[in-house]
Amino acid sequence: MVRPVMPRHPELHDRFPAPAATVPYLPLGQAPTPVRDLPDLVPGLSLWCKDESGYGHGGWGGNKVRKLEWLLPEAQRRGARTLLTVGGLGTNWGLATALYAREQGLATALALIDQPVDDHVRAQLVRLRRSGATLHFTRTKLRTMAAAPWLFLRHTTAGRPPHYLPAGGSTPVGTLGYVEAALELAAQIAAGSLPEPSHVITAVGSGGTAAGLVLGLRLAGLRTRVVGVVVNDTLRLDPPTVAGLAHRTVRLLRSRGADLPPIRIGPEHLTLVRHWLGPGYGHPTPEALRAQHLADEATSLRLEPVYTAKAMAALLALAADGRLGTGPALFLHTHGPRPAHP
DSSP, rough: OOOOOOOOOOHHHSSSSSSTTTTTTHHHSSOOOOOETTTTTTTTTOOEEETTTOOOOSSSSEEHHHHHOOOOOEEEEEOEEEEEEEEEEEEEEHHHHHHHHHHHTTEEEEEEEEOOOHHHHHHHHHHHHHHHHHEEEEEEEHHHHHHHHHHHHHOTTTOOOEEEEEEOOHHHHHHHHHHHHHHHHHHHHHHHOOOOOOOEEEEEESSHHHHHHHHHHHHOOOOEEEEEEEEEEOOSSHHHHHHHHHHHHHHHHHHTTTOOOOOOOOOOTTEEEEETTTTTTTTOOOOOHHHHHHHHHHHHHHHOOTHHHHHHHHHHHHHHTTTTTOOOOOOOOOOEEEEOOO
16 A cells, blocks of 8 residues: 655746646655765765665655656546556566556556566566556567557557556656656755765666656756666667657657756766676676675665666776766665565
C-alpha cells in the first residue's frame, strides 16, 4: 500500500505555471532528497551524493518514481486503463511502474527481455510476479517488436489500447522527473546544503534521467556538467540522442504554454562514457563489483551491479585520471529497494 503523500506543487510548475493544467503532476515521494558529502571515498576529490534511494512511498523507490510522477497522471489524462512497457528480466522500471500504477487503478503489462540471471534478477522476478503485472517473456528486442501488435491487441480494454511507455519511461513527459530533481538540487545549492558541483555522475540506462538533469541544470542557471555512464547496449545512447530528448522536452513544455528561455545543450554540458558497460546490459564487471564493495565499506551506499555500481566505477576511474579535477563532484544514487523487497 502506498502511503499518502502531502500534496505539493513541483518547482517546475512554480517556475513555469502555464503548463500546470496540461502537464499534471502526482507526488509519489518526499522531497527534497538528502545530500551529503562522501569525504572518505576518493582522496583529493570533494565528493557529494544526492541520495534518491529513499524517494517513493510505495513498494519500490529511486529514480523511476520521479518519472512516474509525471507519466501516470499523463496516462490518466489520456484515459488509459492499462500501461504497456518493456524492460529486462530484472527491471526496476517495470516493477516500479506496476506497483505505483496499481495504486492509481491502472493495470500494467510488461514485455521482458533476457539479461544475465543472478540472485538479484531471480529475486526481482519474484517481485514482478507479485506486483499484479501481466508478464510476457519476449526474450529479445526483435521478438518484442514483432510481438507488439499482439501485445496491444491483447491488452486493449473496452476499445482502449494500452498506453505505451518505452523502457525506463524516457519520454519528454518522463524526462520532467529529472528536470524537477535538478531544480530541487539548485534550491539545495542556493540554501547552502552543498556547493555547486562541477560534475554530476549518473548511470544512463535509457537516457531520461541524464536528459532531465542537463535540461533542469540549464534552466536553473548552473554550470554543472552531466557525466552519464552508459550501462545499456540495447538502446542508442549518445550525446545527440540524450540532448535530443532534452530538446523534445523543451518543445513539450513550450507547446503547453511554458515561457522558457532559449536553451542550448552543448558538449560542455553533457558527457557520456561507455567504458564501464562491460559485455552488455546486466553483465557484472570486476570494476563495478569492486566499486560496490568500496562504496558500501566507505559510505554505506547500497549499490547494485547493473546501474549504480558501474556509475560508481566510472566515477572512481575518472577521478583517478584527474578528469573530475578537485570537484566538487556529485554522485546521483538512483537505486531504491525497500526493506520488504531487498
